Amino acid sequence: MPEISIAVEDAGDYDVIVVGGGLSGVCAAVAAARTGARTLLCEALPFVGGNGTTGLPISGLCARNSDKIVVGGLVIEIIELLLKRGGVGADFKLKEWIPVDAEQLQLALGELLHTAGVTLLTYSPLLAVGREQSRIRDLSFYNKDGRALRYRAAAFVDSSGDAQLARLAGLTTPMGRQRDGQTQTMSLVFSVGGVDEARAESKSALAEAWNTLQASGATRNKRRDPAVNEVFGRPGWRSFIATRVHVKKGTDNRLLADAELEGRRQIEEFICTFLRSRAGYENCFLAQISSHVGVRETRRVSGLYEITTADLVSGRKFDDAVACSASSIEIHLPDSGLPHWQHLQDGDYYTIPYRALVAREVDNLFASGRCISATHEALAALRVLSPAMATGQAAGTAAAQSALNGVAADRLDVVQLRETLRAAGAIVE
Ligand SMILES: Cc1cc2nc3c(=O)[nH]c(=O)nc-3n(C[C@H](O)[C@H](O)[C@H](O)COP(=O)(O)OP(=O)(O)OC[C@H]3O[C@@H](n4cnc5c(N)ncnc54)[C@H](O)[C@@H]3O)c2cc1C
Numbered sequence: 304m305p306e307i308s309i310a311v312e313d314a315g316d317y318d319v320i321v322v323g324g325g326l327s328g329v330c331a332a333v334a335a336a337r338t339g340a341r342t343l344l345c346e347a348l349p350f351v352g353g354n355g356t357t358g359l360p361i362s363g364l365c366a367r368n369s370d371k372i373v374v375g376g377l378v379i380e381i382i383e384l385l386l387k388r389g390g391v392g393a394d395f396k397l398k399e400w401i402p403v404d405a406e407q408l409q410l411a412l413g414e415l416l417h418t419a420g421v422t423l424l425t426y427s428p429l430l431a432v433g434r435e436q437s438r439i440r441d442l443s444f445y446n447k448d449g450r451a452l453r454y455r456a457a458a459f460v461d462s463s464g465d466a467q468l469a470r471l472a473g474l475t476t477p478m479g480r481q482r483d484g485q486t487q488t489m490s491l492v493f494s495v496g497g498v499d500e501a502r503a504e505s506k507s508a509l510a511e512a513w514n515t516l517q518a519s520g521a522t523r524n525k526r527r528d529p530a531v532n533e534v535f536g537r538p539g540w541r542s543f544i545a546t547r548v549h550v551k552k553g554t555d556n557r558l559l560a561d562a563e564l565e566g567r568r569q570i571e572e573f574i575c576t577f578l579r580s581r582a583g584y585e586n587c588f589l590a591q592i593s594s595h596v597g598v599r600e601t602r603r604v605s606g607l608y609e610i611t612t613a614d615l616v617s618g619r620k621f622d623d624a625v626a627c628s629a630s631s632i633e634i635h636l637p638d639s640g641l642p643h644w645q646h647l648q649d650g651d652y653y654t655i656p657y658r659a660l661v662a663r664e665v666d667n668l669f670a671s672g673r674c675i676s677a678t679h680e681a682l683a684a685l686r687v688l689s690p691a692m693a694t695g696q697a698a699g700t701a702a703a704q705s706a707l708n709g710v711a712a713d714r715l716d717v718v719q720l721r722e723t724l725r726a727a728g729a730i731v732e
Contacts (some may be wrong), residue, residue, distance in 0.1 A: 325353020
């Protein structure tokens, strides 16, 4: 394949560089900085929060299963910062799923990064990765002035959701189902305003009516069981996950461009031919379309351990656990309009092992969030916000310890890592 060349400016040295400023990358960067590492967080978009802010309103954060609280540390700190701003309900501790205000979330994340002393570089897509044998040496980011900015570091965290860092480093990055590589379907999330709260049809009645229409073949949209949610702090608003877009992969801009258009067609059809005929929705208006189509699954990092469905449904507790979660497996199947669910027992939870955050082919790369090492099926539970944030905190802490002590990721003292995480309020087992 022909190559292109671009001028490069050496822009600085850090202990840890985190790529991707989604919620998992923010937690990784804050944790690394608090562990004492000089930390750079790089993000392609102008702001941080990733799908937690661009894809919202989503239904919220999963924090517990019945009586068992499964996340602490930075997840709770962020919620408390939101509480200060009125961006979350004061009763959040009682909820399994915590709805949050996406705009306030951006403000809270900015404060958190600033206080931790993280250097933030937004507007900067990762362009190239420099390697020396089994070590990643530097990363170059596209700069609007037409040159690339190159930064060196001792340890790196891939929080890009798409395993972009691993991919550009030439590492193995599995994608999709083992049998055919197909990934979960996408959804373009949207909100409507102008809902008459007193008359609004219930969520279940709406979903049932849509399923009947959908089954009749009268719509182009194959999504069944649309999710309908109140929007935190906005009476008269509802958010919908009611679109279903399937393209071969979510890492090809040409296919993503098609997906954006198709998502918008489905939104218009849903509102005009269905929603406005329902009680309380007659005068609703399209209030917000998520800033990009919601991609549930792309590439992941190939780690020292790959988490499986059996690990999750059996509530496995690993010796090297660094995070916990109770999120159900929720697969938006490429071959069916209905999401496939597998729930945990009431009060149960599973753990996430350190080895699933460590790239197996190099010495100094960690993964967090949507691109950790798990099978297609297991990732369908681990990809959501609270495990993404908890693995971010673990990966960032580990990257800092690895960089500051000059230890390869696979030789890190996991006992010490777990102690540091516990001391920072994280729930590791
Ligand atoms: C339709 C939909 C609904 C959902 N609803 C919920 C819900 O209700 N509750 C829940 O918990 N989860 C939900 N999720 C899942 C959740 O939003 C994500 O899985 C979660 O945001 C993952 O966090 P992350 O930080 O790993 O990745 P992301 O949020 O995707 O962040 C990755 C970041 O990396 C940046 N990036 C990517 N490539 C580069 C590059 N080359 N250079 C620099 N930066 C780069 C991106 O711009 C992005 O900001 C939903 C997902 C979808 C698609």
